[in-house]
Amino acid sequence: MTEGKVVKGIQFVNFRDAGDPIKMAQFYDKEGADELVFLDITATVENRDILVKVVEETAKKVSIPFSVGGGIRTVEDMRMILKAGADKVSVNTGAFKNPRLISQCAQTFGNQCVVLSLDAKKVKNNRWNVFINGGRTDTEVSAISWAKQAVKLGAGEILLTSIDTDGMKKGFNIELTKAVTKVVNVPVIASGGAGKLEDFYEIFSKGKADAALAASLFHFKELTIKKVKNYLKNRNIPVRLV
Amino acid sequence: MIVIIDYGLGNLGSVKNTLDKLGVDSVILSSKDKIEAGSGLILPGVGSANQGMKNLRKTGLDKMIINEIKIGKPFLGICLGMQLLFSKSEEGNVRCLNIIEGRVKKFNSQLKVPQIGWNKVKTTEDKQRLFKKIPDNSSFYFVNSYYCVPKDKSIIVGESEYGVNFCSILVKKNITATQFHPEKSGSIGLQLIKNWLRARLSS
Numbered sequence: 001m002t003e004g005k006v007v008k009g010i011q012f013v014n015f016r017d018a019g020d021p022i023k024m025a026q027f028y029d030k031e032g033a034d035e036l037v038f039l040d041i042t043a044t045v046e047n048r049d050i051l052v053k054v055v056e057e058t059a060k061k062v063s064i065p066f067s068v069g070g071g072i073r074t075v076e077d078m079r080m081i082l083k084a085g086a087d088k089v090s091v092n093t094g095a096f097k098n099p100r101l102i103s104q105c106a107q108t109f110g111n112q113c114v115v116l117s118l119d120a121k122k123v124k125n126n127r128w129n130v131f132i133n134g135g136r137t138d139t140e141v142s143a144i145s146w147a148k149q150a151v152k153l154g155a156g157e158i159l160l161t162s163i164d165t166d167g168m169k170k171g172f173n174i175e176l177t178k179a180v181t182k183v184v185n186v187p188v189i190a191s192g193g194a195g196k197l198e199d200f201y202e203i204f205s206k207g208k209a210d211a212a213l214a215a216s217l218f219h220f221k222e223l224t225i226k227k228v229k230n231y232l233k234n235r236n237i238p239v240r241l242v
Numbered sequence: 243m244i245v246i247i248d249y250g251l252g253n254l255g256s257v258k259n260t261l262d263k264l265g266v267d268s269v270i271l272s273s274k275d276k277i278e279a280g281s282g283l284i285l286p287g288v289g290s291a292n293q294g295m296k297n298l299r300k301t302g303l304d305k306m307i308i309n310e311i312k313i314g315k316p317f318l319g320i321c322l323g324m325q326l327l328f329s330k331s332e333e334g335n336v337r338c339l340n341i342i343e344g345r346v347k348k349f350n351s352q353l354k355v356p357q358i359g360w361n362k363v364k365t366t367e368d369k370q371r372l373f374k375k376i377p378d379n380s381s382f383y384f385v386n387s388y389y390c391v392p393k394d395k396s397i398i399v400g401e402s403e404y405g406v407n408f409c410s411i412l413v414k415k416n417i418t419a420t421q422f423h424p425e426k427s428g429s430i431g432l433q434l435i436k437n438w439l440r441a442r443l444s445s
Contacts, residue, residue: 029428034360060259065383065426085255087426110289112356112385157358185354210359240360240381242428 001070002042004050008216010167012119012135015041018219022057028218029062031225032242036062037159037189037213039090039117040070041134047071052084059085067159069117075104082109090115090159093132096139096146099153106154111186116155118143120176121163128162128176135163144179151184158184159213162192167216169195177207189213197223197231204237244439245280247307248272249297251289251322253423260425264436274306282443283307283315286425287322288385291346292334294322304339311341316442317417318435324412324419325390333388342414344392351405356387361410363400363422369413370441372399372434380430382410382422389421416442 001007006024007015018024025036038058040051048071055068068081069090078089089109095101095116105114119135120128120143128143139146147158160180162173170193177190187210190203194214203209217223229239246257248270261268268284271277285307287294298304311317319327326338331346338346349355360381365373389408392398400411402421410421418438424431 032428059255060262063260063263063426063432064428065423083255085259087253087256112288112358156356187354187358210354242430 001038001040001051001054003047004054006219007041008167008219009041011163012166014167018215021054022061024219025058025066026061028225029064032229032240033064033225034211034240035064036066037090038066038068038070038086040068043071048080052080055081055084055086067115069115069159072101073098074101075108078105078109078114082113088113088115088157090117091155092117092119093134095150096130096132096141099149102150102153102155106156111154111156114155115157115159116147116150117159117161118147118150118180119161119163122176126175126179128179131163143176144183147180148183151186155186157187157189159189159191162190165193166191168193169216171195171199172203172207172209172212174202174207177203177209181208181210187211197228200228200232201235201237204232205235243280244268244282244284245277246270246284246286247277247303247323249285249287249294249301249303251287251294251297253286253288253321256423256425257284257286257320260432260435264432264439266439272301272303274302277303277306278310280315282317282439283310284318284320285323285326286320287326289322290333291322291325291331291338291388292336294326295336295338298326298339308339308341311417314416316438318438318442319417319419320425321386321421321423324421325388327417327419328390328392331388341417342390342392342397342412342419343394344390346388346390348388349386349405353405357384357404359384360427361402361404361422363402363410365400365411367399369399370418372411372413372418372437372441374437375433376430376437382420382424382427382431382434384410384422386421390419418442
């Protein structure tokens with residue numbers, strides 16, 4: 001989201017308008033989504049009020065869990081979003097710069113509502129670095145070690161986005177996801193790259209993801225959630241059908 | 243008027259939003275005098291058992307809940323609000339309200355703890371038509387590291403599996419309690435709350 005609208009980019013740039021977040025949230029709730037994720041990609045102080053409003057309105061309308069992230073720097077930022085009705089809050093740049101943010105939030109609100117949002121990009125073979133500031137800054141820190149450290153600090157879940165595959169619709173990043181799920185014992189949500197039904201099957205079977213996130217595909221109605229779930233069910237991946 | 247009990251822990255808003263959606267009058271309250279005026283009580287909860295008990299004792303809400311349940315007020319406990327009804331929790335080794343005999347144990351499995359996500363509920367018995375219009379093995383949303391082990395197995399009306407089979411919903415007289423979050427479980431969850439309201443409050 002940016003300035004209260006849903007947008008979707010390709011490899012974190014070239015954002016395209018996708019609609020009204022509250023209406024879309026309601027639509028996905030009915031469609032059978034298991035969880036909603038809102039990420040405020042511009043997340044400036046001015047936009048904070050818009051975000052809180054969107055969260056409040058969404059909380060009134062949907063009945064599935066949803067997590068919200070973007071620009072979270074302090075425990076108070078997180079409290080504001082939770083109070084507005086989010087079930088979980090994701091931290092990214094703010095937590096990387098100040099890892100204590102994770103432990104403080106986990107102690108205050110419980111591990112289950114602290115999600116580490118990790119944007120990773122391949123820098124060489126079997127090496128992915130953490131990128132912050134909306135994917136613009138290479139931290140030169142390994143994504144695998146940051147994932148491990150964040151979980152140790154209290155992150156209850158990891159939203160793992162592969163910048164390389166984001167918006168490309170050529171499949172999730174199986175290698176990266178597998179490498180992260182292997183070293184942490186919290187749920188990992190794979191994000192970035194879903195383009196066809198098989199991609200969902202592969203990220204669960206080969207990537208060992210606990211959940212998969214897709215945006216463009218659903219926003220632009222190329223696939224429906226129902227279709228994806230039926231496909232997975234027929235291949236013995238446990239799904240919730242509504 | 244349904245009273246949602248505020249004892250300083252999270253997730254009150256989503257229960258209130260759910261009742262609003264169903265068009266049911268409700269209010270979030272923390273003062274024990276006013277709570278007694280409710281026609282039904284909901285004890286929600288995300289948080290730790292020791293913090294939860296500490297907050298309940300500090301405000302005197304513990305005695306009030308025990309009393310309200312004793313006089314037969316319809317009561318719904320959700321997640322931690324279910325666990326606190328038991329005798330004792332392994333979480334911080336804390337003594338709880340002791341309204342239901344039994345213990346709260348930690349998942350001891352190779353699976354990821356806390357359990358965060360959707361899981362199936364296998365219904366064993368439909369006391370009070372709680373599962374009307376809800377197919378058996380429907381999925382509900384869970385967030386828990388601990389689970390309840392009631393001594394009296396006959397109060398269990400639904401079970402789920404997460405490394406072990408555990409009690410995910412129970413009914414004992416005027417008490418209904420769920421380990422999952424019906425307020426976060428989509429349309430099926432709404433239906434369950436609707437069923438509870440109908441069964442408990444229409445009589």
